[in-house]
Amino acid sequence: MLGASGDLTARLLLPGLGGLLAAVPDQELLLLGSGMDDWDEARWRKRVEDSFSSVSATGPQVTATVAGTRYLQADVTEAEDLRRLIGACRGQIVIFFALPPAVTARACQALTGIELPAGTRLVLEKPFGTDTAGAERLNQLLATLVPEEQIHRIDHFLGKSTVLNILGLRFANRLFEPMLNAEHVAGVDIVFDESLALEGRAGYYDSAGALIDMVQSHLLQVLALLTMDAPPTIDAREVRDRKAQVLRATRLWDEDARTCTRRARYTAGEIAGRRLPAYADEAGVDPGRGTETLAEVVLAVDTWRWAGVPFRLRSGKAMSATRKEAVITFKQPARVPDGLTGYDRPDRLRIGFGPDRLAVDLNINGPGDPFVIDPVTLDADFGPGELPAYGEVLRGVLDDDPLLSVRGDTAEHCWRIVAPVLSAWRDGTVPLLEYPAGSAGPEGSLLPPD
Numbered sequence: 278m279l280g281a282s283g284d285l286t287a288r289l290l291l292p293g294l295g296g297l298l299a300a301v302p303d304q305e306l307l308l309l310g311s312g313m314d315d316w317d318e319a320r321w322r323k324r325v326e327d328s329f330s331s332v333s334a335t336g337p338q339v340t341a342t343v344a345g346t347r348y349l350q351a352d353v354t355e356a357e358d359l360r361r362l363i364g365a366c367r368g369q370i371v372i373f374f375a376l377p378p379a380v381t382a383r384a385c386q387a388l389t390g391i392e393l394p395a396g397t398r399l400v401l402e403k404p405f406g407t408d409t410a411g412a413e414r415l416n417q418l419l420a421t422l423v424p425e426e427q428i429h430r431i432d433h434f435l436g437k438s439t440v441l442n443i444l445g446l447r448f449a450n451r452l453f454e455p456m457l458n459a460e461h462v463a464g465v466d467i468v469f470d471e472s473l474a475l476e477g478r479a480g481y482y483d484s485a486g487a488l489i490d491m492v493q494s495h496l497l498q499v500l501a502l503l504t505m506d507a508p509p510t511i512d513a514r515e516v517r518d519r520k521a522q523v524l525r526a527t528r529l530w531d532e533d534a535r536t537c538t539r540r541a542r543y544t545a546g547e548i549a550g551r552r553l554p555a556y557a558d559e560a561g562v563d564p565g566r567g568t569e570t571l572a573e574v575v576l577a578v579d580t581w582r583w584a585g586v587p588f589r590l591r592s593g594k595a596m597s598a599t600r601k602e603a604v605i606t607f608k609q610p611a612r613v614p615d616g617l618t619g620y621d622r623p624d625r626l627r628i629g630f631g632p633d634r635l636a637v638d639l640n641i642n643g644p645g646d647p648f649v650i651d652p653v654t655l656d657a658d659f660g661p662g663e664l665p666a667y668g669e670v671l672r673g674v675l676d677d678d679p680l681l682s683v684r685g686d687t688a689e690h691c692w693r694i695v696a697p698v699l700s701a702w703r704d705g706t707v708p709l710l711e712y713p714a715g716s717a718g719p720e721g722s723l724l725p726p727d
């Protein structure tokens with residue numbers, strides 16, 4: 278694990294790994310942590326132990342991994358150090374780059390001089406590159422190291438249980454799949470509004486912003502699963518081919534970014550009794566950079582199935598209410614018979630990403646007057662998946678199955694889709710709006726009211 282002393286390792290990777298080891302007890306591994314910091318083994322072991330405990334991971338494999346883990350101080354951009362690390366591994370090697378994109382690229386460059394043992398897997402965190410050209414360069418470099426199937430570009434949303442459930446919902450029900458096309462769907466909203474704010478992550482977030490942090494990565498993966506054609510099997514190649522196909526056809530709704538994108542950042546405010554400073558005043562933020570904490574983008578998927586249907590993607594931090602869902606809004610019925618009153622909302626299919634939820638908004642003749650329409654919601658709350666999202670994607674890595682990883686061409690498509698937005702935002706064509714922390718975002722929205 279390169280970048281062992283970093284924040285990402287403690288916050289996501291180790292808890293994900295702990296959850297996996299607890300749920301899959303025959304998963305034996307030697308965990309080697311490596312970083313620039315002069316840590317001793319005890320300090321690293323404590324970090325592993327604390328992270329495992331934070332998700333209540335217990336069991337023989339958890340105990341054995343904590344006991345056997347080692348820490349090696351290294352500069353992972355130096356071939357000599359990497360050779361030493363690889364020499365300390367045994368069995369199948371998985372190299373996890375929990376590093377900023379620029380350092381990852383340098384570490385990969387350093388790996389080119391080393392013969393990697395057959396089957397070595399490389400695991401890269403998001404963001405994969407920093408723009409289309411950077412992602413292409415990184416892909417070319419990685420291709421010189423190991424075959425594509427052994428490269429796991431992590432997007433932990435692909436391990437979320439309701440995201441995975443999109444496959445079952447779409448392809449194991451006669452009820453929905455024939456309806457999911459431009460003939461019947463008026464629009465699709467993919468929303469991830471959080472009440473969490475910066476939470477001390479300026480080092481990473483201030484150079485990413487909401488568009489790269491959430492839309493370019495997670496929300497486009499959700500869009501791909503919602504729009505792709507049915508694969509014949511749930512095999513990595515089949516599924517990833519179909520995701521790439523729709524993402525290749527995805528573009529900004531309008532050439533003018535002013536009409537189909539919005540960006541904003543939060544000012545000081547309060548969320549559930551917690552006072553928050555303005556984003557621009559948060560420690561480590563460069564206010565002149567104009568990083569957005571809320572992004573809205575309308576996209577088109579130019580395929581026969583989806584032509585003309587707007588896909589509205591939005592993510593905001595420090596929002597008053599958490600809203601994490603994909604909502605498919607169907608067109609109105611061809612005609613509601615005269616005399617049947619009260620119809621005022623179309624049918625909707627809602628897929629919640631936290632809490633996990635599946636709901637259908639319908640119109641029925643409810644209680645009372647039988648000729649007045651009443652809205653109802655059929656709600657299926659289901660328990661969390663067997664593993665937390667990160668654990669699920671790590672299981673794929675350790676099982677050598679890239680199904681839940683982002684393929685190289687797909688990573689490039691995702692950058693290409695947001696490229697016109699990034700350039701319009703960077704040159705100031707689209708104004709940076711403001712909203713108080715703890716509000717519902719800036720006035721107006723490209724999304725319809727919920």
Ligand SMILES: O=P(O)(O)OC[C@H]1O[C@@H](O)[C@H](O)[C@@H](O)[C@@H]1O
Binds near residue numbers: 471666
């Ligand atoms: O809800 P989850 O699984 O924590 O995912 C949301 C998080 O996903 C991360 O990838 C983003 O960097 C965070 O900004 C975001 O909060």
